[in-house]
Amino acid sequence: AVVSTQSTGGLKKGMILSNEPGYYEGGKFGMRLESLVEVVETDVGPEDGKYLTFRTITMAPIDRKLINKELMSDAQIKWLDNYHMTVRAEVGSLFEQLGKGKEVKQWLHDQTCPL
Numbered sequence: 001a002v003v004s005t006q007s008t009g010g011l012k013k014g015m016i017l018s019n020e021p022g023y024y025e026g027g028k029f030g031m032r033l034e035s036l037v038e039v040v041e042t043d044v045g046p047e048d049g050k051y052l053t054f055r056t057i058t059m060a061p062i063d064r065k066l067i068n069k070e071l072m073s074d075a076q077i078k079w080l081d082n083y084h085m086t087v088r089a090e091v092g093s094l095f096e097q098l099g100k101g102k103e104v105k106q107w108l109h110d111q112t113c114p115l
Contacts, residue, residue: 011039011052012039013039013040013041013052014038014039015038015039016036016037016038016039016057017036017037017039017054018034018035018036018037019034019035019036019037019054019056020032020033020034021033031066033062033066034058035056035057035058035060036056036057036058037054037055037056037057037058038054038055038057039052039053039054040052040053040054040055041053056083056086059086059087059090059091060087060091061084061087061108061111061112062080062083062084064111067080067115069115072115077115080115081114081115084111084112084113084114085112085114087108087112088108088109088112091108092105092108092109095108
């Protein structure tokens with residue numbers, strides 16, 4: 001997340017930011033995966049304070065055509081698999097509420113299977 005240097009305040013619970021990791025080859029090409037995150041409180045950290053972390057609120061599978069598993073660390077694979085399980089649960093629940101058919105549900109399942 002990029003925080004403006006013009007800001008005099010820090011991150012606050014409830015703020016929504018854009019997280020935009022990317023890769024760029026100078027003069028050739030670039031790509032960026034963009035998602036929104038919410039600032040939330042966490043229990044993680046020393047006992048002497050309240051801490052903040054980010055919770056991803058964009059719920060869309062990351063296209064597998066963009067993924068080369070051989071270039072990923074175990075931690076990156078675990079993060080992506082966990083993210084996809086969250087997407088499956090959240091979006092799948094919404095699909096149920098909307099009465100979406102088997103084809104849509106199968107598509108979501110296929111897109112969110114562990115790597």
